[in-house]
Amino acid sequence: MGAPLSPRSAQVIDLDSVRQRQLAQKTLVRLAPELDGLEMVYQLASDPDSYYGMPLLAWGLREDGNVVGLVPWMEQLTDCHELHRHEDGRFIGYRDPETEEIFTSPPDHKADELASAAEYFEYEPSGDITLIQQLPDTLGTHALCMNQPDSPWHMKPVYGWRLYSDGSIDALLADEDKATMTPILLGDDCLYSAKSMHQSVYFFQRHIANRILEEDPATLDALAMVVLPQK
Structure with missing residues (x-):
C-alpha cells in the first residue's frame, strides 16, 4: 500500500494582486x-x-x-x-x-x-506621478477634441507626447492664443495636456484629419460610426 498523503494547506490567491502585477509588467x-x-x-x-x-x-x-x-x-x-x-x-x-x-x-x-x-x-520611484520623458510628434497626428456630447468638436494638431512614471502617456496640444513664437516646440508655455482639458480625445493620421477638416462626406460618415457610439 502506498504511503498516506500528507495534508496540504490551502493557498488563497489574491486575483487583484495578480492583475496588478501583470499590469505593472x-x-x-x-x-x-x-x-x-x-x-x-x-x-x-x-x-x-x-x-x-x-x-x-x-x-x-x-x-x-x-x-x-x-x-x-x-x-x-x-x-x-x-x-x-x-x-x-x-x-x-x-x-x-x-x-x-x-x-x-x-x-x-x-x-x-x-x-x-x-x-x-x-529614475527614483516616488509616491508622486512625475514626468519621465517627452517626444515630439513626427507624424502630423491630429486630435479631435470634445468636451460635451452635443458641443462642437475641435481638430487640433498634436505637438508631442509625455510619458509619466505610472506608465501613462498623454498628448500635448497648443492653446494658439498663448503662443508667442513659431514653430511651436516642446517646452513652450502654450502647450497643455490633452486629458486635462478635454473630456474625449480621438487621434487621427494627418491625411484623415485633413479630410475631416475639409468635411469630406464619406469621412464624416465613418467618423460618426467611430465616435458617436462611444459618447
Missing part, C-alpha cells in the same frame, strides 16, 4: 522615436483581403523588458500588439518600406537603444 518605462519610417501593418474586417500600413511614432520599453511599437490609435498612443480585433484593426506585423520586409519582433537596435537609455536615465 506591461507599464512603459521608456520611449524611443521611430525615425526610419518603419510601419505597422494591419487588417480590417471590412476589407479582409487587403493590408494597410501606418507609420510608427515610437517604440516603448515595458517593465518586463519587452519592446513594442506604438501608434496614435483611437483614444491613446497604443501598443500595436493590442490591436487584435478585425473591426477596429488587427495587428499583422511591422514593415520596412525600403525592403518591404514584414517582421513581428522589434529591431534589435531599437531594443538596445531603449535598454541603454532606461539604464542611464533610471
